[in-house]
Amino acid sequence: MTKHLIVIGGGAAGFFCAVNAARMDPSLKVTIIEKNNKLLSKVRVSGGGRCNVTHARFDIVEMSKQYPRGNNFVKKTFHQFFTTDTIQWFEERGVKLKTETDGRMFPVTDSSQTIIDCLLREANKYGMEILMRSEVRSLRSEDGQFKLELSDRRHLASDFVCIACGGYPKSEMFDWLKQTGHSIEEPAPSLFTFNIPKHPIVELMGVSIENARVRIKNSKLEEEGPLLITHWGLSGPVILRLSAWGARELGARRYEFGVVVNWLPEFTEQRLKERFLQLRKENASQKVVNKNSFGLPARLWEFLAGQSGIKSEWRWADLPSAEQNKFIKNLCSYECVIKGKTTFKEEFVTAGGIRLSEVDANTMMSKKIPNLFFAGEVLDVDGITGGFNFQHAWTSGWIAVRAIANSQ
Numbered sequence: 320m321t322k323h324l325i326v327i328g329g330g331a332a333g334f335f336c337a338v339n340a341a342r343m344d345p346s347l348k349v350t351i352i353e354k355n356n357k358l359l360s361k362v363r364v365s366g367g368g369r370c371n372v373t374h375a376r377f378d379i380v381e382m383s384k385q386y387p388r389g390n391n392f393v394k395k396t397f398h399q400f401f402t403t404d405t406i407q408w409f410e411e412r413g414v415k416l417k418t419e420t421d422g423r424m425f426p427v428t429d430s431s432q433t434i435i436d437c438l439l440r441e442a443n444k445y446g447m448e449i450l451m452r453s454e455v456r457s458l459r460s461e462d463g464q465f466k467l468e469l470s471d472r473r474h475l476a477s478d479f480v481c482i483a484c485g486g487y488p489k490s491e492m493f494d495w496l497k498q499t500g501h502s503i504e505e506p507a508p509s510l511f512t513f514n515i516p517k518h519p520i521v522e523l524m525g526v527s528i529e530n531a532r533v534r535i536k537n538s539k540l541e542e543e544g545p546l547l548i549t550h551w552g553l554s555g556p557v558i559l560r561l562s563a564w565g566a567r568e569l570g571a572r573r574y575e576f577g578v579v580v581n582w583l584p585e586f587t588e589q590r591l592k593e594r595f596l597q598l599r600k601e602n603a604s605q606k607v608v609n610k611n612s613f614g615l616p617a618r619l620w621e622f623l624a625g626q627s628g629i630k631s632e633w634r635w636a637d638l639p640s641a642e643q644n645k646f647i648k649n650l651c652s653y654e655c656v657i658k659g660k661t662t663f664k665e666e667f668v669t670a671g672g673i674r675l676s677e678v679d680a681n682t683m684m685s686k687k688i689p690n691l692f693f694a695g696e697v698l699d700v701d702g703i704t705g706g707f708n709f710q711h712a713w714t715s716g717w718i719a720v721r722a723i724a725n726s727q
């Protein structure tokens with residue numbers, strides 16, 4: 320007798336699960352239920368329209384360190400379907416991926432449409448059923464069958480369900496999942512930038528620093544990497560990484576906290592003092608604001624000098640020790656107070672979701688309800704920016720379906 324799999328959600332995880340299900344077990348009837356009138360909408364906008372499909376990391380332990388939540392879970396799942404499998408899967412279907420210098424992988428076409436077309440082609444090939452504008456309102460398991468109620472009051476039944484509905488920003492949106500008896504880790508935004516309203520540093524908007532170290536005061540959070548000053552505050556990979564690792568902690572502080580920036584992370588204050596002694600000799604007759612020997616953007620150097628009370632006409636030889644010490648401090652430990660966040664529009668992710676202890680990482684099956692599976696961002700797994708979230712979506716979708724195919 321034909322068995323029926325219903326996949327809830329027409330995003331990356333749901334599609335990957337559905338197309339592989341139809342391929343691995345052609346006898347299975349597969350239906351995707353999507354509440355919107357668009358499929359794969361996040362894939363379309365992802366990576367600035369280019370879709371950062373995965374990341375060129377080929378070591379499972381190293382890869383799992385990129386997930387602030389769920390790193391132990393993905394360590395297990397990646398043993399079954401990893402970055403290499405993703406690259407191969409798409410390549411076998413005519414989609415070649417390329418690697419950028421920072422490790423992010425994109426289709427060679429630089430267009431997310433290539434990924435969408437590939438997944439839709441697969442769906443057509445296997446004749447899957449897709450129900451659009453249909454929101455699942457409730458789900459219950461009864462006598463070995465699932466009963467689903469849709470927003471238009473239609474009722475459906477199936478043998479297997481894979482929940483791939485993505486992350487929800489608000490706790491109450493998880494209510495229909497809570498009713499299945501699963502626990503939810505409270506949602507919190509991840510991947511956001513830091514606002515510093517009315518701070519003079521925002522005059523430097525557009526300035527980017529190749530490598531800065533940023534520490535959050537009164538916490539263990541510290542990261543190093545490229546930093547960008549914007550018209551509202553601080554952004555760039557180092558800030559996004561901090562926001563991901565600190566998603567819960569910074570949320571609990573209502574996004575108000577102090578940060579300390581070291582614009583020259585290769586120097587401590589002590590080492591910089593020693594370097595300044597040399598610079599005073601080497602550059603004695605040159606103006607401090609003009610002679611930046613550290614490769615920092617000129618506007619930032621001038622700004623920090625100005626904030627340290629250094630006049631534009633002062634030369635290195637005449638630099639008073641009070642201003643020099645202040646300058647060294649501003650270069651190594653520049654403090655500012657963050658008030659608020661801005662969601663990073665390029666790659667917004669929600670932390671939280673289905674509690675991982677209730678899901679078997681070997682099959683993605685619920686430990687509470689047999690034949691109920693989870694895939695993608697609905698789980699309490701989220702990665703930093705760089706293709707890690709999609710990798711989790713592909714991996715979990717694939718594992719769920721392999722378990723379904725094996726159970727037949």
Ligand SMILES: Cc1cc2nc3c(=O)[nH]c(=O)nc-3n(C[C@H](O)[C@H](O)[C@H](O)COP(=O)(O)OP(=O)(O)OC[C@H]3O[C@@H](n4cnc5c(N)ncnc54)[C@H](O)[C@@H]3O)c2cc1C
Pocket residue numbers: 327328329330331332333352353354355359360361362364365366367370371372373453454455456483484485486664665666667668694695696697705706707708709710712
């Ligand atoms: C702008 C943006 C850019 C991004 N760029 C990248 C990137 O380049 N690389 C990367 O790794 N990650 C990126 N991400 C994160 C990545 O898109 C997500 O982690 C990923 O899409 C999660 O896939 P998913 O299938 O689990 O969920 P989703 O893509 O959110 O799909 C879930 C689907 O389920 C539907 N749904 C929800 N509830 C129901 C219901 N009750 N009934 C029926 N349908 C329902 C939703 O409408 C949605 O279509 C980006 C995110 C955003 C917002």
